[in-house]
Amino acid sequence: MLKTGDEWTLLFEIETLRGLEEFAASELKQTIGIKMARNRVDYRGRLAPLLSLRTAVAVHRYERFEGSRPTVILGDQRLREMLKFVTSADKFTGFRISSPGKDSAALRRVRDSVAASTGLPEHPEGDLLVRIRRDHTGWEVLVRVTARSLSTRPWRVADMPGALHATMAAVMVDLTAPRRTDRILNLCCGSGTLLAETRHGKHLIGVDNADPALQAARANLAAANRTRKDTVPTSLLRADAGKLPLTAQSIDVLLSDLPYGHTIGNHQDNRSLYPAILSEAARLASPGARFAACTQDMRLFEASITSDWHLEKQLRVHQRRAIPAIYLLRRTLT
Ligand SMILES: C[S@@+](CC[C@H](N)C(=O)[O-])C[C@H]1O[C@@H](n2cnc3c(N)ncnc32)[C@H](O)[C@@H]1O
Structure with a gap:
């Protein structure tokens, strides 16, 4: 379960529906008193307030790794720390990775490393989401901190086609x-x-x-x-x-x-x-x-x-x- 009592300062990406970023930024300011810049926050404190955001789709641990090859992610302790942090915060049944060149040798090694660090099987519907993105000079890694997105509300017990996000x-x-x-x-x-x-x-x-x-x-x-x-x-x-x-x-x-x-x-x-x-x-x-x-x-x-x-x-x-x-x-x- 979520370790809501722990304290740390870490970088998170707040995922929103495109067009609604300003609302997540203002909710963060009003409820937690922190500033969101380009959907990212440097956050210190308990995890629970971040996970109570109503206007965010999901919260991800975020890290950027400098270097042209995806192996820069592997040689770094930070990936293991991100996975350790997230898997201690919620319960997961499997992982899935979204990345460019998913079947390259380097990314296969990243997948093996995630499996070894978490002890979880890879699965197309895995609830531990690891997203890898490439930018000009490096790689961004995002790990969703909850098994379900925040927009999947616990109150939704009855669904309907066309239900509103x-x-x-x-x-x-x-x-x-x-x-x-x-x-x-x-x-x-x-x-x-x-x-x-x-x-x-x-x-x-x-x-x-x-x-x-x-x-x-x-x-x-x-x-x-x-x-x-x-x-x-x-x-x-x-x-x-x-x-x-x-x-x-x-x-x-x-x-x-x-x-x-x-x-x-x-x-x-x-x-x-x-x-x-x-x-x-x-x-x-x-x-x-x-x-x-x-x-x-x-x-x-x-x-x-x-x-x-x-x-x-x-x-x-x-x-x-x-x-x-x-x-x-x-x-x-x-
Ligand atoms: C887009 S859906 C609403 C979905 C809803 N926001 C949700 O999250 O489930 C539109 C709704 O309008 C209802 N509707 C269509 N015509 C209507 C009418 N003349 N009077 C009342 N409701 C109507 C439909 O039955 C449908 O449930």
Whole structure:
């Protein structure tokens, strides 16, 4: 298990989704008081706070080895120390290496050395991740410090196709800066990622028109609430997000991961759904309410923004197969 009581100063790389680096930097500053530069931190202290980052995908021990051949990694005590540090921090079942020229003789020796140092077998799905990268004059080695990425949340007990990346959900929630007195509504809540990532508020309402999505959300929220001291009272509602049985101006924060029109929904339906959702959101929003929404159907979403909303921020987020956008809207004062 994690040795959260140990103290040291070491170099780490904080992996983020591309486009969300500034949020991890500001979370590090706010929660630990340290500065991130080019996704790296010199960190001294207990490991636990670093592993509590909500906007980071993963934390890796990082070292750079000067020299043109990968054998410079082998001749150095630091690789063994990195592996020793990481394997004493979490439990692993096997290792996997991602590197250029994986089958070269030199990198085969690196793999043998990792196997010998850790006593773990190499496996395509190994949970001890060793990443080797080449730069102009040397080699960078990263070893992920946890067996699962930080974005694989312990509360996720029910998955759903098209579920939102948890770090993206955390950023969307943070953009709306929820206060303890805020009434919060998650339109098209699916399996409840945005609900589970919301820690503050007076109450939360999740809306979806599909029963399996609501069942998944219920299971995920129950798991999330089991581990939290303060929970926000939450209700789930099966309804059309474009026509809700809620009072006008009764919501201070809105969140929505809209159907992108690929895995979930289709572009044709989105043409009526997006304007309907933005119009219903405008009816329900209190003056100055914040609305964080994400989609990959950007042109349609932007065309659906009426004068009820002021566009405060737009971000592109690079995921493996998609580059969706996050929008922060503010309800104009009426
Ligand atoms: C992209 S998914 C949301 C995924 C969710 N963020 C998660 O992490 O699981 C979009 C959701 O919108 C729901 N949906 C589609 N049309 C809707 C409508 N008219 N009213 C309410 N929900 C709708 C779908 O059932 C689906 O669960």
